[in-house]
Amino acid sequence: MRTWNEISYEIQRVISNTPIAPGAYILKFKKNSTFIAGQALALGISEDIEPRYYSIASGENDDEISILYTEKPDGKFTRILSLLKPGDNLMVSKPFGKFTQLSPFPVFIAAGTGIAPFMSMLLSGKAKGAVVIHGASYPDYFYYSEILLNTLGENYIRCCSRCQPGSFYVGRVTDYIKQWSGLNINRPYYLCGSTEMVVETRDILISRGVPISSINSEIYF
Amino acid sequence: MVSLYGKTLSELKSIVDAEGLPSFTANQIADWMYHHHAESIDEMTNLSKKNREILAAKYIVGLTKPERVSESADGTKKYLFLVGSNRYIEAAYIPESDRATLCVSSQSGCKMGCLFCMTARQGFQGNLAAGEILNQLRSIPEFTRVTNIVYMGMGEPFDNLENVMKSLEILTSKWGMGWSARRITVSTIGLIPAIKQYIVQTSCHLAISLHTPFDEERRMLMPIQNVYPIADVIAELKKYRFSDHRRLSFEYIMFDGLNDTPRHVKELVRLLNGLTCRINLIRFHPIPNSPLHTSPDERIFQFRDLLTAKGIFTTIRASRGQDIQAACGLLSTKALQEKGRK
Ligand SMILES: Cc1cc2nc3c(=O)[nH]c(=O)nc-3n(C[C@H](O)[C@H](O)[C@H](O)COP(=O)(O)OP(=O)(O)OC[C@H]3O[C@@H](n4cnc5c(N)ncnc54)[C@H](O)[C@@H]3O)c2cc1C
Ligand code: SF4
Numbered sequence: 001m002r003t004w005n006e007i008s009y010e011i012q013r014v015i016s017n018t019p020i021a022p023g024a025y026i027l028k029f030k031k032n033s034t035f036i037a038g039q040a041l042a043l044g045i046s047e048d049i050e051p052r053y054y055s056i057a058s059g060e061n062d063d064e065i066s067i068l069y070t071e072k073p074d075g076k077f078t079r080i081l082s083l084l085k086p087g088d089n090l091m092v093s094k095p096f097g098k099f100t101q102l103s104p105f106p107v108f109i110a111a112g113t114g115i116a117p118f119m120s121m122l123l124s125g126k127a128k129g130a131v132v133i134h135g136a137s138y139p140d141y142f143y144y145s146e147i148l149l150n151t152l153g154e155n156y157i158r159c160c161s162r163c164q165p166g167s168f169y170v171g172r173v174t175d176y177i178k179q180w181s182g183l184n185i186n187r188p189y190y191l192c193g194s195t196e197m198v199v200e201t202r203d204i205l206i207s208r209g210v211p212i213s214s215i216n217s218e219i220y221f
Numbered sequence: 222m223v224s225l226y227g228k229t230l231s232e233l234k235s236i237v238d239a240e241g242l243p244s245f246t247a248n249q250i251a252d253w254m255y256h257h258h259a260e261s262i263d264e265m266t267n268l269s270k271k272n273r274e275i276l277a278a279k280y281i282v283g284l285t286k287p288e289r290v291s292e293s294a295d296g297t298k299k300y301l302f303l304v305g306s307n308r309y310i311e312a313a314y315i316p317e318s319d320r321a322t323l324c325v326s327s328q329s330g331c332k333m334g335c336l337f338c339m340t341a342r343q344g345f346q347g348n349l350a351a352g353e354i355l356n357q358l359r360s361i362p363e364f365t366r367v368t369n370i371v372y373m374g375m376g377e378p379f380d381n382l383e384n385v386m387k388s389l390e391i392l393t394s395k396w397g398m399g400w401s402a403r404r405i406t407v408s409t410i411g412l413i414p415a416i417k418q419y420i421v422q423t424s425c426h427l428a429i430s431l432h433t434p435f436d437e438e439r440r441m442l443m444p445i446q447n448v449y450p451i452a453d454v455i456a457e458l459k460k461y462r463f464s465d466h467r468r469l470s471f472e473y474i475m476f477d478g479l480n481d482t483p484r485h486v487k488e489l490v491r492l493l494n495g496l497t498c499r500i501n502l503i504r505f506h507p508i509p510n511s512p513l514h515t516s517p518d519e520r521i522f523q524f525r526d527l528l529t530a531k532g533i534f535t536t537i538r539a540s541r542g543q544d545i546q547a548a549c550g551l552l553s554t555k556a557l558q559e560k561g562r563k
């Protein structure tokens with residue numbers, strides 16, 4: 001193993017890097033070490049660019065690792081990552097992180113690519129009785145919605161901030177949580193996504209009576 | 222116009238090279254800005270008039286005065302700086318009998334989302350350039366009275382490592398401000414790769430925001446615990462040597478009924494065993510609608526005494542500036558709200 005920016009890595013070959021919505025991709029490469037659903041790893045393409053972290057979106061028993069990512073318009077890394085083709089080299093760290101400890105009947109609240117660790121938990125069969133509340137700006141960005149609809153049915157709630165009324169709640173995740181009649185203060189809450197979404201949602205949950213000990217967050221900093 | 226303030230000597234060399242000026246001009250500019258505190262290129266009188274004109278066509282020194290200052294009855298001053306056109310940062314000047322400390326920000330807003338922090342509620346607006354970090358020192362009236370700098374204001378310094386390191390290089394270099402590294406402390410919530418780089422590349426003090434030794438509790442206070450658990454941070458720190466010359470301290474905000482029991486003392490002693498370090502206990506400055514409250518003074522004293530009895534040097538940070546929105550991030554949040562209303 002070599003290191004860049006104090007992180008050990010190995011070189012992997014890209015298996016696929018598929019656009020799934022405008023600016024959003026699923027990147028796949030071979031799984032070389034075991035991981036626990038909810039963990040992340042660091043990816044890189046050159047030692048000149050700092051490593052970036054990505055949650056693993058695939059299940060623990062899958063042969064390949066899937067990463068769900070969006071290309072940032074002025075992003076130093078994702079603009080290059082999105083150009084990778086099958087067979088290209090990728091720097092990959094060992095899986096790390098502790099967003100892995102799940103209590104029964106979890107409520108997963110995610111924005112955008114923040115759905116990734118929850119997909120991994122669901123695909124690993126670790127989140128029985130889960131409710132998933134996912135926020136996105138347009139319908140295209142409800143990643144994995146087919147699987148989620150099939151497996152969770154009514155326990156899959158999509159909050160779309162720029163959609164016409166239909167199969168979605170029209171508004172942001174935070175608007176939904178503010179008025180959610182199904183909110184149960186005894187369930188464990190897991191939040192994942194941008195700082196703004198996590199901090200605001202956490203404040204709303206607390207104001208609605210959820211104890212801080214029942215809220216666990218992963219921030220995509 | 223590009224600011225020269227906050228450029229390292231090698232960056233200044235690239236600039237003068239690009240402008241076709243002799244390379245010693247870079248040392249002259251550094252000398253003027255960081256030793257003689259020049260505020261304009263015009264003041265750099267040992268550069269020829271022509272060379273000053275060449276520079277002034279594209280560059281300015283680029284200092285920015287604070288927008289606002291609030292002064293506490295205890296002498297603490299909070300300065301509010303505008304960064305760019307719509308971002309605010311805070312710096313706190315804290316005079317004491319034998320020293321004066323300046324607490325500077327490294328980012329506007331922050332990405333880390335700590336539960337107890339007002340800056341977290343602003344979200345992230347941007348990294349500060351090295352010049353914007355140093356401007357907080359250079360542009361306050363007490364500039365020459367500051368004896369110590371702590372990077373404990375808004376933002377996570379190690380999430381803006383490149384600019385923080387540049388600012389430290391300028392502060393501590395002979396060609397820069399010539400400060401001793403022993404008067405500078407950078408505080409982090411524990412970004413391990415950056416901690417390693419900082420320890421290897423500087424000799425400044427290091428402070429770690431600890432707040433509880435227990436995994437479950439720290440996770441609820443600080444989401445970073447999911448990425449870099451404190452046990453891993455401590456294991457990493459144990460690979461290095463700390464002493465009075467290079468101090469390692471742990472910041473510990475005392476939350477009523479949450480992290481202030483003898484059980485916490487016991488676990489802290491276990492966790493920090495083998496490290497030469499100190500613990501700094503801090504009263505929690507309330508932020509609006511927070512579920513957290515500060516521990517009563519009596520319990521804070523007990524906590525200190527228990528830790529001290531176990532051989533960990535423990536201090537209680539004096540609460541300063543209570544009457545001027547002491548919690549970091551309150552002043553700038555108010556300024557952002559006012560701007561939003563305009
Ligand atoms: C534990 C963890 C897991 C993550 N998992 C995923 C994942 O599964 N999928 C995914 O797409 N991303 C994930 N991220 C985010 C990812 O690491 C990168 O930050 C992201 O892909 C952007 O990289 P970039 O180099 O293209 O952008 P950069 O060049 O780093 O940034 C682009 C622009 O956005 C700004 N910016 C950067 N971060 C923020 C922020 N938090 N808030 C506001 N502005 C910001 C920068 O200042 C810059 O202007 C994760 C982050 C962490 C810490
Ligand atoms: S305490 Fe520090 S790291 Fe945590 S959110 Fe506030 S500014 Fe950021």
